[in-house]
Amino acid sequence: DKGGHKHFMAKEIAEQPMVISDLLQAYLSEDGHSIDLPEGGIDFNKIDRLTMVACGTAFYACLTAKYWFEQLAGIPVEVDIASEFRYREPPVAGRTTAVFVSQSGETADTLAALRYCEGRADSILSVVNVPESSIARESDLALPIYAGAEIGVASTKAFTCQLTVLLLLALKAAETKGRLSAEELTDKLSLLRGVPGAINQVLEADQTFRAATRLLAESDNALFLGRGLMFPLAYEGALKLKEISYIHAEAYASGELKHGPIALIDKKMPVVVMAPKDQLFDKTVSNMQEVMARGGKVLLITDREGAAEAGDGVCQSLIMPEIDPILTPILYALPAQLLAYHTAVAKGTDVDQPRNLAKSVTVE
Ligand code: F6R
DSSP states (O other): OOTTOSSHHHHHHHTHHHHHHHHHHHHBOTTSSSBOOOTTOOOGGGOSEEEEEEOHHHHHHHHHHHHHIIIIIOOOEEEEEHHHHHHHOOOOOSSEEEEEEESSSOOHHHHHHHHHHTTTSSEEEEEESOTTSHHHHTSSEEEEOOOOOOOSSSOSHHHHHHHHHHHHHHHHHHHHTTSSOHHHHHHHHHHHTTHHHHHHHHHHTHHHHHHHTHHHHTOSEEEEEEOTTHHHHHHHHHHHHHHHHOOEEEEEEGGGGGGTGGGGOSTTOEEEEEOOSSTTHHHHHHHHHHHHHTTOEEEEEEEHHHHHHHOTTOSEEEEEOOOOGGGHHHHHHHHHHHHHHHHHHHHTOOSSSOTTOOSSOOOO
């Protein structure tokens, strides 16, 4: 049942405010001041390092979480693609907790990576959507993301729910390590409870995203750029676009532009820049200007302040609600999804069942 939507993907995008609210309700204490992990929880004082392993979109959720864990909690994080990790014989040294993120909980490479860590890592944690899945069952602790069934092959609500659970974990770690006071935690959690409302605001501006996709739908290629927390998001935006619209899209950390990809820039190359007005904004803007100086057409996704500061020359700006900087990945997942969705609809591709792809990749 598509609930009145044209595609499951549209339905699942629209469900995000609701599923994230449910998720927060499940993980937050009744007064909303603390984070309750399931029985057998995790003691972050006993963890020196996290090794996070996943595939595809779940891998980008892990990349985002690296920024959160390192900045908020001071815990070093290694992130790996499961198909690489499993055959490299990586040393899993010291007090390492291995974290596996998977919507289906059945991805063959991720499961094999988990089994490699059995007896090597101190403990095995998973972040899954399907609680009875193999990955959940073989973990010491499985954290559900409560996204509900995801039918569209391109992952949407599972991604934002994975991000939300991983952010809760990072905040919990920061509190345990004494890097966040009880008051600061309460404050962050109350901002987090504002995310579903902010997502609704983005969904209400859906028409603007549809209009913005003309540039992409007419192109054979696209580049996505982002810095800091927007770097993994750029990858997610490029992956969504190539999966469902079959447009060749690549993502780079903005700072990498001049180390090669800038050679691709001409007037036929649309460049999606994801840049909320945060500490790194000015750096991203200067990368963006390098693109524009070479005729590249920039689609800037930012907030009101960012749009005002970006100045002239941007082909199109999409204005996002203002939000606390640590929460931007959850909110900016929406434009990544909506741009891909509307481009695919404009091109007439099979949004829910893109060619060559399977929802659950149970063979390597
Ligand atoms: C992208 C997508 C895939 C999955 C990947 C991992 O939209 O859906 O990249 O994220 O196949 O799947 P799970 O999370 O089930 O392990």
